[in-house]
Amino acid sequence: MKAxxxxxxxxxxxxxDELCLQLESNDFTAVHSPLIDFKADDxxxxxxxxxxxxxxxxxxxVSRQAVNFCFNSLKPEQLETLQxxxxxxxxxxxxxxxxxxxxxFGFKAMxxxxxxxxxxxxxxxxxxxEQQPTCLIRGNQGRQLLQQFFTxxxxxxxxxxxxxxxxxxxxxxxxxxxxxxxxxxxxxxxDKQLKAQPSSILPTIIAGSxxxxxxxxxxxxxxxxxxxxxxxxELIKTCILWRNDVT
Numbered sequence: 279m280k281a282x283x284x285x286x287x288x289x290x291x292x293x294x295d296e297l298c299l300q301l302e303s304n305d306f307t308a309v310h311s312p313l314i315d316f317k318a319d320d321x322x323x324x325x326x327x328x329x330x331x332x333x334x335x336x337x338x339x340v341s342r343q344a345v346n347f348c349f350n351s352l353k354p355e356q357l358e359t360l361q362x363x364x365x366x367x368x369x370x371x372x373x374x375x376x377x378x379x380x381x382x383f384g385f386k387a388m389x390x391x392x393x394x395x396x397x398x399x400x401x402x403x404x405x406x407x408e409q410q411p412t413c414l415i416r417g418n419q420g421r422q423l424l425q426q427f428f429t430x431x432x433x434x435x436x437x438x439x440x441x442x443x444x445x446x447x448x449x450x451x452x453x454x455x456x457x458x459x460x461x462x463x464x465x466x467x468x469d470k471q472l473k474a475q476p477s478s479i480l481p482t483i484i485a486g487s488x489x490x491x492x493x494x495x496x497x498x499x500x501x502x503x504x505x506x507x508x509x510x511x512e513l514i515k516t517c518i519l520w521r522n523d524v525t
Contacts, residue, residue, distance in 0.1 A: 282307045283521055284455045285484070286448060288464045290315050293342070297458065297510045304514060306521070311448050313467040316343050319418055319437045324352055330436055331360060334413035336368045338398060338424065339387065344415045345371075345379040347438040357383065368407060370398055375509045393507040394487050395423040408432070417441050419463065447471060451479045456520055460486035460508040462493060469497050484516050 285301050287294045290312045298308035322330065327348065331337060339345050349357060361384045369385055371377035373393030380387045388405070390397030402408060412433050414424055418440045425433060441463065448457070448471045457472070459465040465483075472481065482501045485491035486508030494502045505516040 283517075283524070284309065284449075284452055285517055286311055286455060286457045286481070288313045288448075288458060288468050289460050293510065297513060300510055300514050301517060304518065306517060309449050311446050312444055313446065313448075313464055313471075314441045315444055316347070316417070317440045317442055318347055318351070319440045321437055324356060327436060327438070328352075328356055328359060330434055331413055332363045333411065334367070334434060335410040336370065336402070336407050336412040337364070338370045338412060338414045339376050339380060340372050340395075340414070340416045340424075342376050342379040343439055344417065345376060345383065348415050348436070349383045361385065368405060368410075370401060372398060373507045373509060375507070394489060398424065399427050402427075443467065448475075451475065451477055451481050453479065454524065455479070456482040456484050456503075456517065458484045458486075458513055458517075459490055459494070460513075462490060465490055465493055465497070469494075482520055484513060484520065486513065 282305050284307045286309045287297050287301070288311055289297065294310050294312050298310045301308035339348070352360070364385050369380065369387035371380055371387035371389055374389060377387045377389050388401060390401040408428070409432060412428060413436050414433060415436045415438055418437050425435070448468065451472070457468055459468055480499055482503065483491065483494040483499045485494060485502060485504050488504050491502045491504040503516045503520050505512040
């Protein structure tokens with residue numbers, strides 16, 4: 279029997295831990311090497327966060343961590359205030375996992391056809407929300423596409439978490455290694471380490487979006503697979519597809 283294929287997971291906890299457990303249950307050798315960590319951003323107090331959200335007609339959440347860091351610290355009465363306010367708002371979640379995170383806090387969100395900034399812009403245009411006061415709930419870094427789409431007067435950015443690089447190193451590669459990357463930042467950090475390894479092996483890239491896959495190809499990774507979204511369930515399906523192709 280052949281040894282299980284090695285999948286290196288770069289996404290942070292807890293999502294990376296969850297993905298590793300699911301990979302192992304599907305007979306992969308999973309190695310969790312989170313290259314970034316998430317920390318709360320205290321630029322806005324809870325009350326300031328509530329005031330900004332209630333003053334906007336559209337709320338855009340770019341990830342599950344944006345949801346969790348936005349609401350986790352709120353008191354029950356503060357969360358109830360936002361739940362009531364949200365009934366007259368339009369909420370947009372980048373994908374199903376983010377929408378599910380919102381639902382766990384009592385919010386309902388629309389989901390674009392594709393789980394990326396381009397998909398959210400298309401949904402905004404379909405709903406004719408371009409001119410509405412909009413709050414973008416995100417981390418301290420990220421793509422600029424949504425910011426470029428809105429005018430400065432329309433868009434309000436609410437940073438709720440910070441991305442912090444870890445000091446973890448990726449493990450040595452084998453001929454049957456794949457690396458899961460779910461953001462452009464993770465790809466850049468992984469690429470820097472991978473190309474510094476003494477081995478000339480370039481792994482398969484399991485990308486969380488077509489944009490990341492295209493960027494990986496530009497960096498020289500010829501064997502790339504694209505998941506339908508960055509949800510762990512979709513990443514698992516893509517890893518299984520890769521295994522079927524190489525075994």
